Amino acid sequence: MPLLNRRRSxxxxxxxxxxxxxxxxxxxxxxxxxxQPPIISVEDGTVVxxxxxxxxxxxxxxxxxxxFAFVVGPTGCGKSTLIKMLIREIEPAAGRVQIxxxxxxxxxxxxxxxxxxxxxxxxQDFKLLPNRTVYDNVAYALQVIGEPRSQIRRxxxxxxxxxxxxxxxxxxxxxxxxxxxQRVAIARAFVNHPPLLLADEPTGNLDPITSxxxxxxxxxxxxxxxxxxxxxxxxxxxxKMRRRxxxxxxxxxxxDEDASGYHDESTREFAARMRAEMGxxxxxxxxxxx
Amino acid sequence: MGRIAFFLSEAIRALRRSAAPSVxxxxxxxxxxxxxxxxxxxxxxxxxxxxxxREQIGLQVFLYRDATKAEIEAxxxxxxxxxxxxxxxxxxxxxxxxxxxxxLRGDLEGSIQELNSNPLPPTFKLELDDADxxxxxxxxxxxxxxxxxxxxxxxxxxxxxxxxxxNATKIRExxxxxxxxxxxxxxxxxxxxxxxxxxxxxxxxxxxxREVEVMRLVGATNWFIRWPFMIEGVIVGVAGAGIAVxxxxxxxxxxxxxxxxxxxxxxxxxxxxxxxLVAMLVAAAVLVSALGSGITLRRFLRV
Ligand SMILES: Nc1ncnc2c1ncn2[C@@H]1O[C@H](COP(=O)(O)OP(=O)(O)O)[C@@H](O)[C@H]1O
Ligand SMILES: [Mg+2]
Numbered sequence: 050m051p052l053l054n055r056r057r058s059x060x061x062x063x064x065x066x067x068x069x070x071x072x073x074x075x076x077x078x079x080x081x082x083x084x085q086p087p088i089i090s091v092e093d094g095t096v097v098x099x100x101x102x103x104x105x106x107x108x109x110x111x112x113x114x115x116x117f118a119f120v121v122g123p124t125g126c127g128k129s130t131l132i133k134m135l136i137r138e139i140e141p142a143a144g145r146v147q148i149x150x151x152x153x154x155x156x157x158x159x160x161x162x163x164x165x166x167x168x169x170x171x172x173q174d175f176k177l178l179p180n181r182t183v184y185d186n187v188a189y190a191l192q193v194i195g196e197p198r199s200q201i202r203r204x205x206x207x208x209x210x211x212x213x214x215x216x217x218x219x220x221x222x223x224x225x226x227x228x229x230x231q232r233v234a235i236a237r238a239f240v241n242h243p244p245l246l247l248a249d250e251p252t253g254n255l256d257p258i259t260s261x262x263x264x265x266x267x268x269x270x271x272x273x274x275x276x277x278x279x280x281x282x283x284x285x286x287x288x289k290m291r292r293r294x295x296x297x298x299x300x301x302x303x304x305d306e307d308a309s310g311y312h313d314e315s316t317r318e319f320a321a322r323m324r325a326e327m328g329x330x331x332x333x334x335x336x337x338x339x
Numbered sequence: 340m341g342r343i344a345f346f347l348s349e350a351i352r353a354l355r356r357s358a359a360p361s362v363x364x365x366x367x368x369x370x371x372x373x374x375x376x377x378x379x380x381x382x383x384x385x386x387x388x389x390x391x392x393r394e395q396i397g398l399q400v401f402l403y404r405d406a407t408k409a410e411i412e413a414x415x416x417x418x419x420x421x422x423x424x425x426x427x428x429x430x431x432x433x434x435x436x437x438x439x440x441x442x443l444r445g446d447l448e449g450s451i452q453e454l455n456s457n458p459l460p461p462t463f464k465l466e467l468d469d470a471d472x473x474x475x476x477x478x479x480x481x482x483x484x485x486x487x488x489x490x491x492x493x494x495x496x497x498x499x500x501x502x503x504x505x506n507a508t509k510i511r512e513x514x515x516x517x518x519x520x521x522x523x524x525x526x527x528x529x530x531x532x533x534x535x536x537x538x539x540x541x542x543x544x545x546x547x548x549r550e551v552e553v554m555r556l557v558g559a560t561n562w563f564i565r566w567p568f569m570i571e572g573v574i575v576g577v578a579g580a581g582i583a584v585x586x587x588x589x590x591x592x593x594x595x596x597x598x599x600x601x602x603x604x605x606x607x608x609x610x611x612x613x614x615x616l617v618a619m620l621v622a623a624a625v626l627v628s629a630l631g632s633g634i635t636l637r638r639f640l641r642v
């Protein structure tokens with residue numbers, strides 16, 4: 050019951066926050082596209098943890114459909130908190146979070162799972178099930194949302210081919226390298242082709258060459274039209290990516306800059322440039338993590 | 340169809356992995372169900388025994404041995420006229436002796452017959468329309484005299500009236516106390532089963548926390564996440580009840596049934612058919628285990 054109360058009061062606080070916002074002057078929408086609402090829109094998003102710690106402090110940002118953006122900042126600045134807020138793992142104390150134009154905290158709680166089906170999520174620690182094979186890990190994600198067996202049999206090998214793991218479908222996670230495990234996690238997140246993919250430090254456990262391989266895979270997914278938001282504390286790498294960078298510090302948004310000119314490069318060009326800029330060799334191949 | 344298979348395979352997978360707590364929960368359910376399986380018929384029997392006693396409650400009005408025939412005839416009419424008295428039966432000393440001999444059938448029978456004289460008084464037996472009117476009838480039999488002291492309506496009556504009543508009350512008190520003790524034990528065992536099933540499910544949730552995390556992440560609905568745990572709890576309940584019913588059946592065939600052939604008493608005791616009893620026990624076990632799982636899921640599986 051305390052949870053219910055917390056939720057209810059969070060929703061109430063959020064409404065109060067919104068009323069407050071209406072009185073305040075509206076910020077300009079930098080990236081508003083004609084017709085469709087942005088895939089992510091956060092207005093004055095504030096997260097307060099139990100105990101009073103402010104995890105996010107009036108964050109306002111918009112991410113358009115099809116973007117490939119980065120969130121950077123030192124450990125503890127609120128990057129994971131932002132991801133959790135976007136998938137409604139935690140509710141903002143004030144402000145508004147919209148996904149594809151819908152305020153996610155207004156949704157009935159039993160609709161939250163359906164929101165999460167439209168957002169793929171990837172984490173630093175992969176979150177694979179150790180007692181299931183690569184194939185079963187991906188298929189499990191489909192089983193638990195009630196996907197028919199015929200669809201599971203069709204989609205699972207297809208997505209594992211896309212991430213380059215068709216040869217390892219019967220292996221268990223502990224028989225794979227870190228990069229391969231992250232590929233399984235990405236396959237699981239992307240198997241339903243969600244319009245939005247969130248990655249929380251996807252390369253945090255990986256070496257630079259393997260990391261480039263994972264970034265290349267995320268870029269390939271972005272090229273299919275999926276919006277990709279990657280969280281990382283590796284500012285160095287992000288600077289070389291030449292993409293939009295949103296910087297957080299102590300829960301506040303301190304920088305939001307777009308680097309133009311590189312948006313149309315192919316996956317191969319992207320990988321080659323990354324390797325050159327990072328000063329690592331070419332021998333890794335497209336998978337880059339063997 | 341695919342879903343049900345998925346839920347079942349997940350539940351069985353979990354039970355195999357966490358065998359020890361499941362076994363503890365199953366054993367408790369077996370013990371509880373066994374106790375209930377013995378208790379319920381016994382309670383039902385004692386209840387019907389108590390109602391029998393209640394029905395038998397009447398009043399015995401003892402007369403002095405020197406009561407005259409005229410007095411007895413007059414009293415007979417008076418007694419029949421008292422409200423709530425359904426029937427009046429006169430029992431002479433000879434009749435009383437016959438009845439006593441009947442009751443003491445066996446060793447003592449001979450000694451009764453050997454009595455030269457008959458020490459038993461003549462009696463009126465009153466049947467009441469309802470046991471609750473006992474006090475009213477008793478009061479009508481002994482209205483207060485001018486000094487306010489209760490006095491029998493006839494000089495032939497030998498007070499006090501109706502010792503039968505005390506016996507009946509005692510029987511009721513004893514069976515009542517036994518019933519309460521047994522019910523308390525049964526309730527405690529039910530709570531223990533509930534808690535042990537809840538604990539099993541809690542451990543199962545802990546063992547499968549990765550799966551639960553992934554399910555939430557990819558957007559499984561609350562009920563999709565909960566069903567395997569629910570089914571796991573119910574499997575524990577059904578397994579426990581099944582074992583207990585097996586033991587009860589064995590006990591019925593090997594102990595109760597042979598005895599029932601010898602003693603009319605046990606036949607009277609089996610006031611409940613075996614099939615409805617089994618149905619009730621299985622339903623109770625399933626209910627308790629589902630409740631145990633449900634409580635845990637509410638507490639530990641906030642989705
Ligand atoms: N569940 C929690 N309860 C209280 N404080 C938390 C909780 N989770 C995170 N925090 C705090 O919020 C801040 C931001 O955390 P987080 O978003 O995880 O940072 P990061 O940018 O490293 O991902 C940190 O100072 C952290 O200590
Ligand atoms: Mg983090």
